[in-house]
Amino acid sequence: MVYRGADGVVRAMTAYCKHLGADLGVGDVVGDDLRCPFHHWRYGTDGRCSHIPTGDRIPQAARLFTFPVSEKWGIIWVFWGAEPPFEVPTIPTFDEKTMVSKSGQIPMDEPLVVDSWVFGTNIFDFAHFRAVHGIENLSPDVERDGHRMRWSVDNFIHEAVGRVTMTVEKWGPNISVTHGVRNGEFLGHLAASSPMGREGTKFFIVAVTRLESDDDEGRATADRNLDQILALHTDLLNEDLPIMNTLRLGEAHMTAADRQMARYLHYVRSYPRTTMAELERSVLPARGDGRAASAPSASGPAASAPSAAANAGSE
Amino acid sequence: MDGTETTTAAAAPAAAPTAAPTAAPTATNDERDERRPGLWEPMRSGGHQCWYPVLLSSDLARGSPPASTSATAGSWSTAARTAWSAR
Numbered sequence: 001m002v003y004r005g006a007d008g009v010v011r012a013m014t015a016y017c018k019h020l021g022a023d024l025g026v027g028d029v030v031g032d033d034l035r036c037p038f039h040h041w042r043y044g045t046d047g048r049c050s051h052i053p054t055g056d057r058i059p060q061a062a063r064l065f066t067f068p069v070s071e072k073w074g075i076i077w078v079f080w081g082a083e084p085p086f087e088v089p090t091i092p093t094f095d096e097k098t099m100v101s102k103s104g105q106i107p108m109d110e111p112l113v114v115d116s117w118v119f120g121t122n123i124f125d126f127a128h129f130r131a132v133h134g135i136e137n138l139s140p141d142v143e144r145d146g147h148r149m150r151w152s153v154d155n156f157i158h159e160a161v162g163r164v165t166m167t168v169e170k171w172g173p174n175i176s177v178t179h180g181v182r183n184g185e186f187l188g189h190l191a192a193s194s195p196m197g198r199e200g201t202k203f204f205i206v207a208v209t210r211l212e213s214d215d216d217e218g219r220a221t222a223d224r225n226l227d228q229i230l231a232l233h234t235d236l237l238n239e240d241l242p243i244m245n246t247l248r249l250g251e252a253h254m255t256a257a258d259r260q261m262a263r264y265l266h267y268v269r270s271y272p273r274t275t276m277a278e279l280e281r282s283v284l285p286a287r288g289d290g291r292a293a294s295a296p297s298a299s300g301p302a303a304s305a306p307s308a309a310a311n312a313g314s315e
Numbered sequence: 316m317d318g319t320e321t322t323t324a325a326a327a328p329a330a331a332p333t334a335a336p337t338a339a340p341t342a343t344n345d346e347r348d349e350r351r352p353g354l355w356e357p358m359r360s361g362g363h364q365c366w367y368p369v370l371l372s373s374d375l376a377r378g379s380p381p382a383s384t385s386a387t388a389g390s391w392s393t394a395a396r397t398a399w400s401a402r
């Protein structure tokens with residue numbers, strides 16, 4: 001759940017009230033605080049419950065997990081975890097004084113029902129570029145530097161953009177960045193995906209190009225470039241979509257041509273994960289036995305009943 | 316070592332890598348959450364700790380209702396209505 005307080009700061013917190021599990025996404029914002037729609041418990045910017053209208057003592061466990069948030073490229077980003085190992089990537093050589101960008105979602109022909117990391121393997125599946133997208137002769141080496149994997153080609157050819165000398169970066173399981181040159185024009189993009197519950201996995205994109213001259217002609221050229229970048233990635237995504245959505249994730253027999261994809265899958269497999277329950281436990285006060293106090297699950301009121309009963313009995 | 320790793324075609328193994336998926340062969344998309352061990356590990360073990368884009372900045376005004384994937388009001392789906400915003 002995300003909201004923007006009166007101070008203009010965006011915050012992201014656990015989506016469910018610690019009282020009875022009401023969805024805070026249907027609550028409201030009061031100043032910089034968040035108010036639950038059910039009984040008007042209020043939560044401060046640190047995620048702690050700050051007010052209960054009945055005057056009851058506030059349970060120590062009435063605390064939401066607050067996620068790291070970033071606003072970059074006109075997009076609100078939420079880090080699923082406590083400490084990001086890297087910041088939201090930038091597009092190399094991007095200069096806000098001389099370049100322009102557009103941000104939005106990539107329109108999809110149908111909802112994508114696979115997780116981000118599954119779709120992310122396409123970046124390193126060079127054989128599929130030819131078979132699915134008609135892009136020939138891509139077999140670059142891949143360099144890995146921490147959480148960034150990168151490859152470059154001088155022969156990326158697609159009808160939406162023509163021939164581009166391009167570098168492609170992949171950050172973690174869900175973010176990709178490209179930057180390249182076509183006939184002297186800079187073309188760049190950043191795309192990232194998020195699981196959106198029943199709506200499936202959504203893709204956001206930022207397209208970037210240089211504003212060669214700040215006049216009508218220059219702006220028209222930049223707009224054309226930005227729209228071509230969006231068209232390229234819309235085409236690529238929607239060509240992959242029916243295959244991804246019907247993929248049988250079973251036994252696979254990879255060959256030598258799949259080695260870079262296999263490396264990436266190996267990286268993703270070891271990539272750290274966490275659950276909402278783990279994150280919520282991490283902010284609760286330690287109990288006398290050295291364990292963190294049990295937290296109501298984000299899954300709903302039934303799971304929180306034991307701790308709720310304990311509070312009612314002791315207070 | 317400077318932390319940079321490069322694998323070239325010549326250095327890569329010719330045989331199928333040991334990291335190849337080993338999930339149950341009959342798993343389908345519908346069954347994925349139940350049967351995806353090994354490399355195609357299910358998300359039930361937790362989400363990847365990474366940055367997720369959730370909303371365009373312009374879709375979340377000061378004091379506006381909160382947004383979430385679960386809520387029916389102020390849902391993150393509002394972002395879908397903003398197709399293309401310049402900055």
